[in-house]
Amino acid sequence: MERWSRQIILPELGIAGQQRLLDAKVLCIGSGALGSPATLYLAAAGVGHLVIVDPDVVESSNLQRQILHGESFRGRLKIESAASRLLDLNPTLRLETHAVRFTPENALSLSEGCDVIVDGSDNFPTRFLTNDTAFFRKIPLVHAAIQKFEGQMTVFAPHRGGPCYRCLLPELPAPGAVPSCAEAGVIGALPGIMGSMQAMETIKLITGIGEPAIGQMTCYDALLNRFRQIALAPDPDCALCGKSPRLFHVSNPQTNAPTHCTMSTIPAISVNELHELLTTSPGIRLIDVREPDEYAAAAISGSELVPLATIPEASQDWPKEDVINVTGGMDAWLAAGLPKKE
Numbered sequence: 001m002e003r004w005s006r007q008i009i010l011p012e013l014g015i016a017g018q019q020r021l022l023d024a025k026v027l028c029i030g031s032g033a034l035g036s037p038a039t040l041y042l043a044a045a046g047v048g049h050l051v052i053v054d055p056d057v058v059e060s061s062n063l064q065r066q067i068l069h070g071e072s073f074r075g076r077l078k079i080e081s082a083a084s085r086l087l088d089l090n091p092t093l094r095l096e097t098h099a100v101r102f103t104p105e106n107a108l109s110l111s112e113g114c115d116v117i118v119d120g121s122d123n124f125p126t127r128f129l130t131n132d133t134a135f136f137r138k139i140p141l142v143h144a145a146i147q148k149f150e151g152q153m154t155v156f157a158p159h160r161g162g163p164c165y166r167c168l169l170p171e172l173p174a175p176g177a178v179p180s181c182a183e184a185g186v187i188g189a190l191p192g193i194m195g196s197m198q199a200m201e202t203i204k205l206i207t208g209i210g211e212p213a214i215g216q217m218t219c220y221d222a223l224l225n226r227f228r229q230i231a232l233a234p235d236p237d238c239a240l241c242g243k244s245p246r247l248f249h250v251s252n253p254q255t256n257a258p259t260h261c262t263m264s265t266i267p268a269i270s271v272n273e274l275h276e277l278l279t280t281s282p283g284i285r286l287i288d289v290r291e292p293d294e295y296a297a298a299a300i301s302g303s304e305l306v307p308l309a310t311i312p313e314a315s316q317d318w319p320k321e322d323v324i325n326v327t328g329g330m331d332a333w334l335a336a337g338l339p340k341k342e
């Protein structure tokens with residue numbers, strides 16, 4: 001009672017609303033820039049059961065905006081960092097974490113029994129998948145996305161008369177048509193605002209207070225400090241929620257498309273596997289995509305510096321089918337106590 005007294009005294013919420021929060025189960029896709037503020041505020045508000053899906057490890061470049069994580073968890077799984085922080089915030093929280101990518105194979109089991117899905121993903125195929133999962137489960141999807149200095153947030157709930165994500169975006173944008181977060185850049189406060197709005201909408205949906213943002217998109221322009229509201233209507237021709245649907249399963253061409261932001265479609269190995277590989281396969285070419293100052297501070301012996309921005313040009317004659325990503329990169333290498341170049 002004391003922990004949640006500041007919100008229980010709100011007549012709109014009260015003890016009944018608090019009980020609804022405690023009884024609720026929310027699925028959060030990602031614990032990154034949007035997922036950080038969203039999960040922090042949901043855990044703090046007393047949402048009883050949180051499910052977090054995130055396969056990534058904490059990297060230095062995350063810390064500028066992913067406020068759930070800190071220096072002490074660099075190189076470790078984000079879900080470990082999330083568990084440490086969220087359970088400190090609310091030890092009675094029932095937290096379920098999965099260090100996997102959200103895929104058509106696991107989407108239905110991970111969302112089982114959930115009241116709301118919060119989409120904190122950073123790529124289009126995953127957004128289509130969260131949309132389709134929420135549609136088939138008949139639960140609301142709290143969507144947000146950011147791009148440079150602009151953010152958008154809405155609630156997709158076709159079962160309550162609103163549109164779905166596919167009503168707005170029927171097809172996947174061509175790969176490369178939209179820059180990834182790593183290419184476009186972002187100031188951390190922007191996902192902080194949009195992710196906090198997602199937490200607020202989730203709390204409203206669970207407790208039933210106020211008007212949920214169904215059929216209404218909030219667009220925030222940070223540079224001009226301007227919020228715009230756009231009314232969104234369902235598309236009767238939508239392949240998912242329209243009058244003559246053509247999609248009947250969470251597994252479909254859009255949700256199975258490769259994701260582009262996290263490089264997770266590229267085969268990955270751990271830093272320990274890389275260490276092993278470097279001793280057993282001397283012909284291997286090890287590319288370090290960080291910036292020159294990071295490379296100068298610490299690097300792996302035999303690695304070649306090709307900063308990320310110069311990859312498209314430098315990689316033209318590389319054999320693309322043989323590329324392997326090293327999960328966690330240099331941070332994970334150092335965290336594992338592996339040797340650096342003298």
Ligand SMILES: [Zn+2]
Nearest residue numbers: 164167238241
């Ligand atoms: Zn639709």
